[in-house]
């Protein structure tokens with residue numbers, strides 16, 4: 474375990490501010506973290522913990538730099554291993570850290586193994602668990618992400634849903650925690666960058682593929698490539714390390730029209746997205762960003778958690794059906810694009826909601842203590858029930 478130095482310009486906040494352990498681990502969590510970390514300043518003391526699930530320079534360090542995320546205080550160096558081992562090692566190391574740092578809350582985001590490790594550790598330590606990006610569902614249980622997000626939502630005391638649809642999913646499941654719709658911090662990240670993003674040159678389709686069920690089956694991955702080969706434009710494909718490993722393992726031939734490149738930093742990714750004729754992806758983040766730019770998205774999955782983008786007519790789920798892929802690329806686009814992901818101020822809302830929740834919990838605990846009531850842990854359970 475490594476303890477990184479804090480930036481010199483960061484001042485230690487007063488002791489009375491709430492202490493938050495914020496967990497990141499994989500690329501999308503790193504990219505979404507910056508606006509929340511910045512919004513915490515002055516309102517809470519954030520201890521930023523990277524589980525180390527992603528560790529390649531292109532997946533982690535270059536994304537920290539591209540999004541100007543404060544340097545994580547800890548890296549738990551969990552690395553690549555089986556899903557069970559990754560979740561368990563992250564849980565054990567996070568639990569140890571939580572017991573040492575004694576935060577008022579643990580904030581996790583999304584649906585990765587790092588998310589679930591953080592949720593299990595907070596729950597074991599009896600610390601308030603906050604889930605950012607709560608309530609998304611694919612209803613596809615073989616996705617590890619679906620399991621991770623359902624378990625995390627069940628364990629959370631505060632559930633921060635990016636959209637009203639996500640809130641409805643949580644209400645339908647009857648989760649026990651308090652639910653708020655905050656907007657999507659990924660929208661904040663993009664809106665903060667929008668004015669400086671120059672579209673990349675040329676005519677091309679931008680593609681990213683990394684979902685386990687698209688990559689871990691040889692025939693399915695070959696079918697993904699066959700879809701991309703139908704693109705009327707050359708394909709630019711920043712390749713996830715998981716997909717690179719599978720292409721190599723199975724010696725799959727990549728069609729000549731596909732330009733494979735290394736994963737790119739977020740700032741370059743925005744340029745590629747903005748300049749693309751269309752985007753083909755199985756990424757949750759890239760589907761949302763395509764919508765935010767007003768670029769057509771074809772999703773190489775049978776389903777999506779981000780159903781609002783499909784209903785708005787800007788995203789089509791085609792699975793790996795090459796004919797459907799071609800049809801989707803040629804279909805007319807709608808004239809309008811209503812805002813789905815908020816106003817770019819999700820981070821402020823998230824921070825305010827977390828701090829208010831903790832203050833309300835603390836006042837209730839203080840009130841109970843004055844009346845000779847239960848211990849603070851008992852009260853925490855009572856507050857969130």
Ligand code: UD1
Nearest residue numbers: 499500501526527528529532553584585586617618714715
């Ligand atoms: C993970 C998340 C997924 C998210 C994706 C973002 C889970 C279950 N899945 O999937 O939700 O969309 O991150 O990119 O948490 N590897 C490297 N270098 C790295 C990281 C990974 O080479 O820095 C390779 C390793 O071979 C590893 C494989 O990629 O075994 C998969 O990595 P892992 O973090 O387990 O899952 P992802 O597919 O990246």
Ligand code: UDP
Nearest residue numbers: 500501504711736737738739742756757758
């Ligand atoms: N992304 C990036 N470089 C790449 C591919 C993706 O910066 O080469 C960004 C993308 O813009 C989005 C995020 O990674 O913000 C999405 O993460 P990913 O696709 O890894 O995971 P998912 O969103 O599917 O969980």
